[in-house]
Amino acid sequence: MTAEPASLTTPSLTRDQQRALYRRALRTLPGGTNSNFRAWGESTVYVDRGKGGSIWDIDGNEFIDLRMGYGPVILGHGDDRVDDYVNERMRKGVSFSLTSEDEVRAMELVKELNPWVGKARMTVSGTEATMHAMRIARAYTGRDKIVKFEGQYHGVHDYALISVAPDNMADLGDEDNPVGLAWGRGIPGEVAKTIVPARYNNIDALRRLFERQGSEIAAIIVEPVLGNAQGIMPKPGFHQAVRALTEEFGILLIFDEVKTGFRFAKGGAAEFFGIRPDIATYAKAMGNGYPAAAFAGTDEVMSVLPDKVSHGGTYAGNRVAAAAAVKTLTIIKETNALETIHETGRRLQAGLRSVLDPKGLPYVFTGHPCMFGIMFTDTDPSEYRDWANTDHELYDAIAVGMHARGAMPEPDSREPWFLCEAHAAGDTIDRVISIFSDSLDAALDARAKGQSIETPHVGFGAGDGSH
Ligand SMILES: Cc1ncc(COP(=O)(O)O)c(C=O)c1O
Numbered sequence: 001m002t003a004e005p006a007s008l009t010t011p012s013l014t015r016d017q018q019r020a021l022y023r024r025a026l027r028t029l030p031g032g033t034n035s036n037f038r039a040w041g042e043s044t045v046y047v048d049r050g051k052g053g054s055i056w057d058i059d060g061n062e063f064i065d066l067r068m069g070y071g072p073v074i075l076g077h078g079d080d081r082v083d084d085y086v087n088e089r090m091r092k093g094v095s096f097s098l099t100s101e102d103e104v105r106a107m108e109l110v111k112e113l114n115p116w117v118g119k120a121r122m123t124v125s126g127t128e129a130t131m132h133a134m135r136i137a138r139a140y141t142g143r144d145k146i147v148k149f150e151g152q153y154h155g156v157h158d159y160a161l162i163s164v165a166p167d168n169m170a171d172l173g174d175e176d177n178p179v180g181l182a183w184g185r186g187i188p189g190e191v192a193k194t195i196v197p198a199r200y201n202n203i204d205a206l207r208r209l210f211e212r213q214g215s216e217i218a219a220i221i222v223e224p225v226l227g228n229a230q231g232i233m234p235k236p237g238f239h240q241a242v243r244a245l246t247e248e249f250g251i252l253l254i255f256d257e258v259k260t261g262f263r264f265a266k267g268g269a270a271e272f273f274g275i276r277p278d279i280a281t282y283a284k285a286m287g288n289g290y291p292a293a294a295f296a297g298t299d300e301v302m303s304v305l306p307d308k309v310s311h312g313g314t315y316a317g318n319r320v321a322a323a324a325a326v327k328t329l330t331i332i333k334e335t336n337a338l339e340t341i342h343e344t345g346r347r348l349q350a351g352l353r354s355v356l357d358p359k360g361l362p363y364v365f366t367g368h369p370c371m372f373g374i375m376f377t378d379t380d381p382s383e384y385r386d387w388a389n390t391d392h393e394l395y396d397a398i399a400v401g402m403h404a405r406g407a408m409p410e411p412d413s414r415e416p417w418f419l420c421e422a423h424a425a426g427d428t429i430d431r432v433i434s435i436f437s438d439s440l441d442a443a444l445d446a447r448a449k450g451q452s453i454e455t456p457h458v459g460f461g462a463g464d465g466s467h
């Protein structure tokens with residue numbers, strides 16, 4: 001019998017320490033983690049450290065990180081420029097529930113990078129940012145309903161957890177009459193009823209919805225790309241058409257830029273697609289991984305603050321987050337970090353193409369080179385429901401193989417790969433391409449032999465979806 005070529009043999013990683021910590025963590029943390037999205041059962045990763053574009057788990061395994069914490073780490077892990085500044089500032093004290101100059105500067109930078117913004121306020125998470133954005137829209141318009149697109153993720157407050165990410169598309173209801181599907185229990189029915197699901201990239205259906213219910217709708221909240229389905233892009237002109245429709249019906253447009261902000265362009269997806277929203281939410285790339293977030297809007301819409309709408313938070317604008325935002329946004333503003341990231345993404349895609357094209361498999365890259373996915377399909381996906389018709393089992397098998405070989409994309413095929421500035425260094429991109437190539441070969445070989453590759457159980461709990 002001939003031996004398998006080395007590339008087809010899936011290496012097994014040492015995971016003794018992680019298995020032990022998983023057992024220990026299970027006694028205290030549900031699922032062994034602090035977020036459902038990190039609970040991967042026996043494959044749950046316990047991290048030791050990160051530097052640049054790489055991370056090390058507590059067993060000492062090194063991975064090129066393609067998750068970058070679901071996007072925030074835009075420059076690289078442990079970026080000395082940001083960390084030194086944060087360290088220097090935090091020694092002056094971190095929480096006063098008073099306002100520091102860093103907070104003012106951070107919001108000035110948000111304005112400078114997004115010239116349409118009139119006023120902005122900090123929050124600690126993207127979840128809080130979208131929650132407040134919705135409240136501002138309701139207060140400003142005096143209407144209660146918010147439209148959101150199926151498959152879009154806006155965080156974990158009750159108003160955001162509707163029609164997010166079921167595995168079974170039938171749960172989303174009829175294509176012409178989508179239902180509001182609560183993700184998990186505990187969301188009051190009356191709250192859920194204020195969120196109206198719509199289909200991304202379907203402007204005719206949106207017009208019909210606005211014609212039926214427009215007078216009750218305060219805002220539509222839009223992830224400019226479908227980040228929860230590998231960053232599916234809008235059809236040409238879609239955002240312009242949405243903007244025009246909202247103006248026609250007096251409905252506010254909220255751009256949820258938590259993933260795209262300070263990543264797609266210095267002015268985020270609003271700049272990239274040439275849209276002027278009424279409100280936007282920012283988080284991830286704003287603080288290079290520190291918990292900095294914000295909501296922002298035109299002067300007119302934000303005028304409901306501070307007198308007419310509640311917003312606060314003990315940690316809102318805390319020194320660590322504010323300092324991280326000041327330094328990170330200054331780097332994004334004054335250097336060519338984003339150009340480097342975009343070029344690195346294009347280089348990676350070119351390498352992946354050279355691996356994929358000779359195989360004759362149908363595939364498309366979704367998203368933007370700085371945040372993209374690979375979908376195995378011969379039709380261009382345009383909405384969340386289309387993910388179900390892709391060969392995501394093949395993708396999942398490749399992702400598992402990549403983990404074993406030292407690169408870590410999300411094990412769920414709905415999450416895009418995220419690039420950071422540090423990925424440009426050394427041979428990182430060549431290594432990702434070679435790891436992808438070996439993992440693809442192994443996945444196809446296993447499929448040809450009828451073997452199934454075990455993918456991690458991703459423990460999202462509610463039984464009706466994943467992130
Ligand atoms: C588009 C979008 N909005 C909101 C959120 C929620 O942000 P956070 O996890 O900081 O609460 C996320 C997080 O992934 C996101 O991608």
